[in-house]
Amino acid sequence: MQSKTKTKPTSGYVGRAMKRVEDPRLIQGIATYVDDINLPGMLHMVVLRSPYAHAKINGIRTDAARALAGVTGVFTGADVNAKCGLVPCVGLAPDQKAPKHTCLATDRVYFVGHPVAVVVASDRAIARDAVDLIEVDYDALPAVTDPQAALAPDSPLTHPDLGTNLAFTWTLAMGDMDKAFAEADRVIKHRMVHQRLIPMAIEPRGCIASWHTGEHTLTLWTSTQIPHLIRTLLPGMIGVPENKMRIVAPEVGGGFGSKLNLYAEEALVSHLAQRLGVPVKWIESRRENASATIHGRDQIGEYEVAVKKDGTLLGIRSRTIADIGAYNQLLTPAIPTLTGSMLPGCYKFKAVRMDIQGVYTNKMSTDAYRGAGRPEATYTIERLMDLVAAELGLDRVKLRQKNFPRPEEFPYDTATGLTYDSGNYNLALRKAQELARWDNLLKEQIRARKEGRLFGIGLSTYVEICALGPSKMMAAGGWEWGCVRLEMSGKVTVITGATPHGQGQETSFAQLAADKLGVSIEDIVVLRGDTASAHYGRDTYGSRATVIGGTAILMCIDKIVAKARKLAAHLLKTKEKNVQFKDGKFFVSGKPKNALTLAQLAAEAYVAKNIPRNFEPGLEASSFFEPSNCTYPFGTHIVAVEIDRDTGEVKIVKYVAVDDCGPQINPLLVEGQVQGGIAHSLGQCLFERCVYDENGQLLTGEFMDYAMPRAKDIPDYLLGHTVTPSPSNPMGIKGVGEAGTIGATPAIANAVCDALAPLGIRHVDLPFTPEKVWRAINSAKR
Amino acid sequence: MKTRVSIKVNGVSHEHEIEPRTLLTYFLRDNCKLTGTHIGCETTLCGACTVLLDGRAVKSCTVLAVQADGAEVTTIEGLAKDGKLHPVQEGFWECHGLQCGFCTPGMIMAGVDLLNHNPKPTREEICHGLEGNLCRCTGYSHIIDAVQWAAKKLAKAEKR
Numbered sequence: 020m021q022s023k024t025k026t027k028p029t030s031g032y033v034g035r036a037m038k039r040v041e042d043p044r045l046i047q048g049i050a051t052y053v054d055d056i057n058l059p060g061m062l063h064m065v066v067l068r069s070p071y072a073h074a075k076i077n078g079i080r081t082d083a084a085r086a087l088a089g090v091t092g093v094f095t096g097a098d099v100n101a102k103c104g105l106v107p108c109v110g111l112a113p114d115q116k117a118p119k120h121t122c123l124a125t126d127r128v129y130f131v132g133h134p135v136a137v138v139v140a141s142d143r144a145i146a147r148d149a150v151d152l153i154e155v156d157y158d159a160l161p162a163v164t165d166p167q168a169a170l171a172p173d174s175p176l177t178h179p180d181l182g183t184n185l186a187f188t189w190t191l192a193m194g195d196m197d198k199a200f201a202e203a204d205r206v207i208k209h210r211m212v213h214q215r216l217i218p219m220a221i222e223p224r225g226c227i228a229s230w231h232t233g234e235h236t237l238t239l240w241t242s243t244q245i246p247h248l249i250r251t252l253l254p255g256m257i258g259v260p261e262n263k264m265r266i267v268a269p270e271v272g273g274g275f276g277s278k279l280n281l282y283a284e285e286a287l288v289s290h291l292a293q294r295l296g297v298p299v300k301w302i303e304s305r306r307e308n309a310s311a312t313i314h315g316r317d318q319i320g321e322y323e324v325a326v327k328k329d330g331t332l333l334g335i336r337s338r339t340i341a342d343i344g345a346y347n348q349l350l351t352p353a354i355p356t357l358t359g360s361m362l363p364g365c366y367k368f369k370a371v372r373m374d375i376q377g378v379y380t381n382k383m384s385t386d387a388y389r390g391a392g393r394p395e396a397t398y399t400i401e402r403l404m405d406l407v408a409a410e411l412g413l414d415r416v417k418l419r420q421k422n423f424p425r426p427e428e429f430p431y432d433t434a435t436g437l438t439y440d441s442g443n444y445n446l447a448l449r450k451a452q453e454l455a456r457w458d459n460l461l462k463e464q465i466r467a468r469k470e471g472r473l474f475g476i477g478l479s480t481y482v483e484i485c486a487l488g489p490s491k492m493m494a495a496g497g498w499e500w501g502c503v504r505l506e507m508s509g510k511v512t513v514i515t516g517a518t519p520h521g522q523g524q525e526t527s528f529a530q531l532a533a534d535k536l537g538v539s540i541e542d543i544v545v546l547r548g549d550t551a552s553a554h555y556g557r558d559t560y561g562s563r564a565t566v567i568g569g570t571a572i573l574m575c576i577d578k579i580v581a582k583a584r585k586l587a588a589h590l591l592k593t594k595e596k597n598v599q600f601k602d603g604k605f606f607v608s609g610k611p612k613n614a615l616t617l618a619q620l621a622a623e624a625y626v627a628k629n630i631p632r633n634f635e636p637g638l639e640a641s642s643f644f645e646p647s648n649c650t651y652p653f654g655t656h657i658v659a660v661e662i663d664r665d666t667g668e669v670k671i672v673k674y675v676a677v678d679d680c681g682p683q684i685n686p687l688l689v690e691g692q693v694q695g696g697i698a699h700s701l702g703q704c705l706f707e708r709c710v711y712d713e714n715g716q717l718l719t720g721e722f723m724d725y726a727m728p729r730a731k732d733i734p735d736y737l738l739g740h741t742v743t744p745s746p747s748n749p750m751g752i753k754g755v756g757e758a759g760t761i762g763a764t765p766a767i768a769n770a771v772c773d774a775l776a777p778l779g780i781r782h783v784d785l786p787f788t789p790e791k792v793w794r795a796i797n798s799a800k801r
Numbered sequence: 802m803k804t805r806v807s808i809k810v811n812g813v814s815h816e817h818e819i820e821p822r823t824l825l826t827y828f829l830r831d832n833c834k835l836t837g838t839h840i841g842c843e844t845t846l847c848g849a850c851t852v853l854l855d856g857r858a859v860k861s862c863t864v865l866a867v868q869a870d871g872a873e874v875t876t877i878e879g880l881a882k883d884g885k886l887h888p889v890q891e892g893f894w895e896c897h898g899l900q901c902g903f904c905t906p907g908m909i910m911a912g913v914d915l916l917n918h919n920p921k922p923t924r925e926e927i928c929h930g931l932e933g934n935l936c937r938c939t940g941y942s943h944i945i946d947a948v949q950w951a952a953k954k955l956a957k958a959e960k961r
Contacts, residue, residue, distance in 0.1 A: 048837020
């Protein structure tokens, strides 16, 4: 494979597949992740966690642990809960009954991995030894593990004091559903399980808190996606005001939503650092990550689609059970509601209804995981489209095309009250079919089936909602903040409130700024992930950083150019309207040789010996960008699979993805996001499932048991793109961080089900493990 | 009860008193202060901790420091020579073979080991050669490109 980057450009950075500025430190192992930070006097915290899914705590004996040499302290709920506050949830449903989520367990434990006590010691190994010396007297109680059974009146209770396992109900109902069903020629029904997944970022969570006893300030380094949101929320837990708090996300080794949260451990280290007067570090083990960091998905849905026999879609409704675990983490109840809003997918429906029952079980909480509710929607509607086509005897491609809004109908108001900004679904579909050589695939399938081989072709035409979003729909602001500063030397500092953790904005934002300012990219530095440099921000999740954060940067540059123009006019002794700005230089129109560079103007602005009246010194600007809408990237994925009858193994023989995220700032980064997103889907489709047994024991608590895709498992990706700009931001771009995951799962699922269709198998739930597929094949009628 | 070990890491001798149960990963990170080698799991499955022990790739989370006593270890920090990146490091940079970077040191060391044993691997051989290393960000394709890029560069250098 050829190198993707060419010689160093000096302009025209946007649109280029450029190497990242982040990489030199990462490829040399000299970047700083949270466990790489060591502070003088620092102590180590290790957590004792419940081995039971549900139990009463009769007593905790800590004397042996405390007596171990090197142990500074052992703390239980009684010692710290009052000072650490409650773990917050900002997405509670209006009718929700919520348990008090203390940082350490009090009189009961509610899931395997529930924190019960902490040891603080001089080194990690001693703390670990001491944890083994803590004696907890548990009385095991029945565990609630099946969310459907949990709703039965005689079910044991996850939280006995709530009196019910029903956490909340939520309904989205738009359009005239009765009319839709009355007019329908057919109603297609289907049940699907969206299995629980574990995000498994390769870097487990960790944090270090340091308290300045003199200044009463807290610094918290944490492997997080949301330092700014933590600065907003942590004060409510530990009582330190936000303007005395600095939260730093150092290098973060992956998040995928699992680090879009405020966890008990962050409050615990913060409190203990204050209490003990020394820095306290906590680093998670993989087992802890699997059991006590949020899980993804976990919905069971019963779906009905009302259609006319010519394939016109009328209405879709769903009754969904969401297994949310024992507690509400930051966005737990809100995630399934995102499924409802995207249930229509890229089709014109007249009516949509989704009824959700959130159910408490004795498991870890679910929350946002790559796609956060939208993969469930797309998987559902795309699987349903294939089933509708089969039922009506229609071509599944033509069925989709028939129900697409046409390009001229955008911005398109959907049945769920959203406005899709722009789209050309048929263009992406056609391009994907071309790349996949669709007709050849169909011919190959005919040949394969004659030979008795199980060869399947699947597609998904998807749209997704990202770059969340307008503040009206967000819990605490959906804007993003940015700052651009010309330094005295002419160097440029860009500060963003976004928090990249692999997405590459140190490079892509530098590309944007370099082009717009007309400076060399080497003169630009992008600061991120630290509330000391960006006091406010709304961080990184929901594929928002480049759209919203990038636009904020452009707004800053507009302000800087306007200000620099004033100064240039003054120094060039002319009126502002005579001053042109091109390639980083200001000059009088028609006299380009007598120009002032931004660097020169910056020096003048700071030295301030010759500035116009009413001109503030300095050359910097900050901006908040409030988006008017989310963005709606879309595309088509086409997959061909072959299944080995004897082993049930699914082999992907072709993978084509055509994705549209609008104009691309750095095509190399876009490709990386799409490929990475597809890999998550590969995992969901072929390997991954978070399993709790009937006692609530987590059986998939290590990489030994939770199978993840590896290099040998991926197909050759054949990627293409279309470009349909969004009207909701000046660059016309859309997010792309989750689109791959959203588009891929249904394409793979449809391909496998298509392969099995000749055997009379209508549907198989994910994951398509060899055993499951083999069993389906062997218990099929034909 | 502590014990003394002496390990040459990236050409520099490190002698420390450690507990016998100390893993090589912790020796490198805590005693030698080389934090480029990362810890992603405790069951030897993720590969983030991969280093070269006497020239062979090992998962340092499953090697006790005492087992490496007297041996030579190369970590990610020791790959670049005189400020010049190793071709595998360069390949990762050129081909966008990393995003968050956490699996990267281990992935690069595994790539180096692969090319040491098989200088002209096919794409499939690279896929299998890296199956001991997990990545959650990239989807692997660019990683394989990176190792192929490095193989080509090394082959060119050989020819001269």
